[in-house]
Amino acid sequence: MSAAFLTARDLAVTLSGRDVLRGVSLDLTRGHLVALVGPNGAGKTTLLRALAGLIESQGEITIGGDSLASLALRERAKRFGYLPQGHLVHWPLPVRDVVALGRFPHGATDPAWLSPLDAEAVDRAMAVTDVTQFADRIVTELSGGERSRVALARVLALEAPVVLADEPTASLDPRYQLDVMQTLRTTADAGTLVIVVTHDLGSAARFADTVLVMASGALAAHGTPNDALSDEIMQQVFRVSAYRAQYQDSGVILPWSGT
Amino acid sequence: MTRRSGSNSSAAAVTAALAVLVAMLAIGSLAVGPVKLSPLTVVQALAGLGGEVQQIIVQEIRLPRTILALAIGGILGLSGAALQGLLRNPLASPSLFGAPQSAAFGAVLIISLGLADVRSFALPAAAITMAFVSVFVLLAVAGRNASLLLLILAGLAISALAGAATALVMNLSANPFASLEIAFWLLGSLEDRSFRHVVLALPFIVAGGVLLFSQRAAFRALSLGEETAQSLGVDVARLRLIVIAGTALGVGGAVSVSGTIGFIGLVAPHLVRPLIGHDPARVLLPSALAGAALLLAADIAVRLIPASSDIKVGVLTSIIGVPFFLYLIVRERRALGGGVA
Numbered sequence: 001m002s003a004a005f006l007t008a009r010d011l012a013v014t015l016s017g018r019d020v021l022r023g024v025s026l027d028l029t030r031g032h033l034v035a036l037v038g039p040n041g042a043g044k045t046t047l048l049r050a051l052a053g054l055i056e057s058q059g060e061i062t063i064g065g066d067s068l069a070s071l072a073l074r075e076r077a078k079r080f081g082y083l084p085q086g087h088l089v090h091w092p093l094p095v096r097d098v099v100a101l102g103r104f105p106h107g108a109t110d111p112a113w114l115s116p117l118d119a120e121a122v123d124r125a126m127a128v129t130d131v132t133q134f135a136d137r138i139v140t141e142l143s144g145g146e147r148s149r150v151a152l153a154r155v156l157a158l159e160a161p162v163v164l165a166d167e168p169t170a171s172l173d174p175r176y177q178l179d180v181m182q183t184l185r186t187t188a189d190a191g192t193l194v195i196v197v198t199h200d201l202g203s204a205a206r207f208a209d210t211v212l213v214m215a216s217g218a219l220a221a222h223g224t225p226n227d228a229l230s231d232e233i234m235q236q237v238f239r240v241s242a243y244r245a246q247y248q249d250s251g252v253i254l255p256w257s258g259t
Numbered sequence: 260m261t262r263r264s265g266s267n268s269s270a271a272a273v274t275a276a277l278a279v280l281v282a283m284l285a286i287g288s289l290a291v292g293p294v295k296l297s298p299l300t301v302v303q304a305l306a307g308l309g310g311e312v313q314q315i316i317v318q319e320i321r322l323p324r325t326i327l328a329l330a331i332g333g334i335l336g337l338s339g340a341a342l343q344g345l346l347r348n349p350l351a352s353p354s355l356f357g358a359p360q361s362a363a364f365g366a367v368l369i370i371s372l373g374l375a376d377v378r379s380f381a382l383p384a385a386a387i388t389m390a391f392v393s394v395f396v397l398l399a400v401a402g403r404n405a406s407l408l409l410l411i412l413a414g415l416a417i418s419a420l421a422g423a424a425t426a427l428v429m430n431l432s433a434n435p436f437a438s439l440e441i442a443f444w445l446l447g448s449l450e451d452r453s454f455r456h457v458v459l460a461l462p463f464i465v466a467g468g469v470l471l472f473s474q475r476a477a478f479r480a481l482s483l484g485e486e487t488a489q490s491l492g493v494d495v496a497r498l499r500l501i502v503i504a505g506t507a508l509g510v511g512g513a514v515s516v517s518g519t520i521g522f523i524g525l526v527a528p529h530l531v532r533p534l535i536g537h538d539p540a541r542v543l544l545p546s547a548l549a550g551a552a553l554l555l556a557a558d559i560a561v562r563l564i565p566a567s568s569d570i571k572v573g574v575l576t577s578i579i580g581v582p583f584f585l586y587l588i589v590r591e592r593r594a595l596g597g598g599v600a
């Protein structure tokens with residue numbers, strides 16, 4: 001489990017003539033929760049999309065020893081659970097059908113006809129995200145917070161080796177923010193590589209094994225929460241100073257004042 | 260496999276009921292005309308029994324018209340549902356995007372240039388090409404993840420352009436009888452169609468239908484947006500091309516023998532959604548059946564409505580379809596008003 005599962009070498013992305021991402025190299029391991037932080041526009045979402053092969057990029061990405069470029073679309077889809085921002089569902093579908101779409105890369109293209117294996121994965125994902133109670137409700141009628149948990153359930157149902165989640169805690173109340181981070185932590189502990197984009201430095205420090213700090217399309221820091229979110233980086237990248245403490249074996253980092 | 264009851268079994272029941280309705284309307288369509296026949300006579304004549312006159316009326320005079328109504332209504336309903344699935348948008352439809360109008364322009368151009376008569380394969384070829392160009396241009400102009408408003412404005416522009424181009428061709432046409440012929444044909448009608456027309460259109464309609472139906476699973480993944488669908492393994496760029504090609508083949512093939520018959524593609528999916536839900540894959544087949552039922556019914560109605568001159572079926576579907584479109588606009592007002600589309 002210690003060998004790098006997802007690697008990137010000199011990753012660069014250019015969107016309409018602008019370098020959105022440059023010179024990003026990573027070695028990430030299964031079983032880790034990686035928090036991807038950085039100011040707005042730093043390129044966090046672009047990095048997630050590039051890693052999942054959803055946008056064109058220069059450089060080399062490997063997953064599980066295979067070059068990403070050599071994998072067919074369907075094979076890539078089995079390896080990355082991708083949760084975009086917004087949690088949009090365009091049609092008023094039942095929650096269970098939306099979660100079942102997570103099994104799509106495994107060939108389960110019709111939610112009404114799931115193999116026992118697929119049905120169990122869907123049930124598990126709904127249970128850990130606490131959405132089983134509204135399995136039969138219509139997704140577009142749920143609150144924003146409920147909908148984002150359904151979206152997370154959809155991604156977890158895939159049971160992929162890598163989960164890429166773009167701000168999964170946005171629009172959630174504190175209780176569910178904690179629940180979602182805890183769920184992702186548990187998912188990582190079960191052997192998944194979880195990469196979470198977040199603006200919440202506090203939960204990054206608390207839940208992540210590794211923190212990646214991005215600034216202007218490049219990696220500014222990369223390491224344990226304490227190393228990556230040092231006072232120096234907090235000043236340089238976020239232009240804030242932070243309050244630090246220790247509580248119940250976890251480091252607490254709280255952005256305190258702008259400079 | 261674990262089969263879940265509920266939405267799926269009700270979808271199967273609705274589909275079966277629609278199929279029965281289409282079969283009944285098809286028999287009705289064979290029974291109606293200057294010589295009224297009973298449904299029993301029609302079934303007998305189809306089976307090669309009964310009087311020779313009745314057999315000729317049913318098999319040779321009315322059957323091509325019925326087959327065309329069934330196939331054209333079906334492909335219009337299917338392509339409406341497919342476009343709505345591709346664009347995740349309940350107001351998408353071939354006629355709002357100018358596809359039939361563009362196909363008609365292609366056909367009219369061929370006729371008035373004297374390149375082909377109305378019974379040659381050049382006609383569907385031209386209609387299909389123009390339909391393809393129009394949908395392709397529409398999606399290119401509107402861009403990825405286009406809003407409702409953008410799509411409809413672009414569709415309006417393309418319809419207007421195709422209409423103007425058609426008018427120009429008629430305007431420049433040297434033979435006034437030719438332009439009269441073209442005008443009547445543009446209204447959309449299934450009168451006096453023969454098996455030659457069926458042969459001309461049916462292969463393209465079937466090919467388009469197969470293409471669109473083959474993509475049903477991808478429409479379901481697209482419910483989550485293009486980026487997520489791509490992350491689930493759907494090649495969205497390829498899907499777009501297939502849907503454009505399928506729509507162009509189906510609508511172009513249909514228009515080349517019937518003229519423009521509008522709004523069935525818009526209306527049919529909306530009729531089936533309250534019955535079977537919004538799953539964009541599951542609405543495809545019922546939408547095709549509902550489209551076939553609508554066009555068969557409209558084509559029966561134009562033969563029953565007493566009028567001094569024949570009412571064209573395309574005129575009737577528009578008269579019913581446009582108020583329905585207005586109703587949809589009222590329902591989707593929030594999205595059209597610039598809210599969350």
